[in-house]
Amino acid sequence: MIDRLEAIQKEAHEAVQTAGDLKTLEDLRVKYLGKSGLVTEILKGLGQVPAETRPQVGKACNEMKNKITLQLDLKREELEGKGSVVTPREWDPTLPGRVTPLGKTHPLTAVQKEICDIFKGFGFDLAEGPDVESDYYNFLALNFPPDHPARDAQDTFYLGRDVLMRTHTSPIQIHVMEKFKPPHKFVAPGRVYRHEAIDATHHHLFHQVEGFLVDEGIHFGHLKGILDSFIKKFFGPRIKTRFRPSFFPFTEPSAEMDISCVFCEGKGCRICKQSGWVEMMGCGMIDPAVFKNCGIDSEKWTGFAFGMGVERVAMFKYDVDDIRLFYQNDLRFLKQF
Numbered sequence: 001m002i003d004r005l006e007a008i009q010k011e012a013h014e015a016v017q018t019a020g021d022l023k024t025l026e027d028l029r030v031k032y033l034g035k036s037g038l039v040t041e042i043l044k045g046l047g048q049v050p051a052e053t054r055p056q057v058g059k060a061c062n063e064m065k066n067k068i069t070l071q072l073d074l075k076r077e078e079l080e081g082k083g084s085v086v087t088p089r090e091w092d093p094t095l096p097g098r099v100t101p102l103g104k105t106h107p108l109t110a111v112q113k114e115i116c117d118i119f120k121g122f123g124f125d126l127a128e129g130p131d132v133e134s135d136y137y138n139f140l141a142l143n144f145p146p147d148h149p150a151r152d153a154q155d156t157f158y159l160g161r162d163v164l165m166r167t168h169t170s171p172i173q174i175h176v177m178e179k180f181k182p183p184h185k186f187v188a189p190g191r192v193y194r195h196e197a198i199d200a201t202h203h204h205l206f207h208q209v210e211g212f213l214v215d216e217g218i219h220f221g222h223l224k225g226i227l228d229s230f231i232k233k234f235f236g237p238r239i240k241t242r243f244r245p246s247f248f249p250f251t252e253p254s255a256e257m258d259i260s261c262v263f264c265e266g267k268g269c270r271i272c273k274q275s276g277w278v279e280m281m282g283c284g285m286i287d288p289a290v291f292k293n294c295g296i297d298s299e300k301w302t303g304f305a306f307g308m309g310v311e312r313v314a315m316f317k318y319d320v321d322d323i324r325l326f327y328q329n330d331l332r333f334l335k336q337f
């Protein structure tokens with residue numbers, strides 16, 4: 001019995017392989033698997049097989065049926081696809097094409113670029129500096145003497161006794177002033193690092209845009225004019241600015257610039273804590289001690305510097321209340337921009 005099954009299977013296999021069209025293939029299906037086909041007849045006659053060999057024969061019969069079915073299916077696919085690279089089932093020209101998802105600029109990158117572009121429009125050039133600095137460039141040359149209390153305000157990641165991750169973009173001022181002769185007119189964007197606990201408004205990594213301008217006869221009025229124009233270009237012409245006295249070792253006098261709240265336009269709201277004003281950036285006239293460190297004659301040249309946090313600007317621009325959202329790479333957040 002088993003021998004006969006094997007013979008039928010062999011014969012079926014050869015017949016299927018040589019079938020040249022779908023009609024022949026259908027005839028073969030009827031011959032073997034049809035209602036009175038060879039395989040069907042054998043399955044019907046299983047009752048007459050002696051009981052002791054019946055399970056074995058039954059199993060062989062089913063296997064043969066499955067094999068022939070598979071061979072018929074494969075051959076049909078082959079014949080249907082004949083003459084074309086893909087079968088019509090695979091390629092339907094009326095279906096819409098697949099859309100390739102496009103990446104977007106991260107909101108922080110976009111805001112940083114927007115800030116720099118506005119200053120480029122004012123005639124500023126772009127400068128860069130390294131993320132890893134020596135104590136000299138990050139502190140000493142910027143008039144932070146050793147043991148100066150202002151160093152404590154910028155909790156620093158030290159990589160060695162004298163090597164650190166820059167805590168602000170201000171070292172770029174020193175690099176530029178050492179390399180080039182005044183006048184200077186630069187904005188310098190970059191990452192900065194602080195050894196700080198992370199919460200809704202603090203992160204150990206954030207971005208700043210530094211700006212500085214050095215020329216003959218520069219005074220505080222120029223600083224106010226440039227920054228006020230920048231804010232009106234960035235947030236709109238209705239936003240007002242004000243300057244409050246402050247302290248930074250590398251500027252004298254120093255100031256904090258506030259802007260009228262972009263959400264309530266000065267009326268008072270949750271964001272501005274009902275004051276109508278929000279703090280935007282630090283700035284000031286470059287301290288003569290900094291000029292001296294760079295070999296620049298402070299009797300002839302004067303200038304101003306400012307530094308703003310890109311995250312802070314972006315949070316006001318987009319009404320984002322948690323700085324951590326910018327770093328979590330959550331597409332639900334990022335897709336909004």
Ligand SMILES: [Zn+2]
Nearest residue numbers: 261264269272
């Ligand atoms: Zn407000």
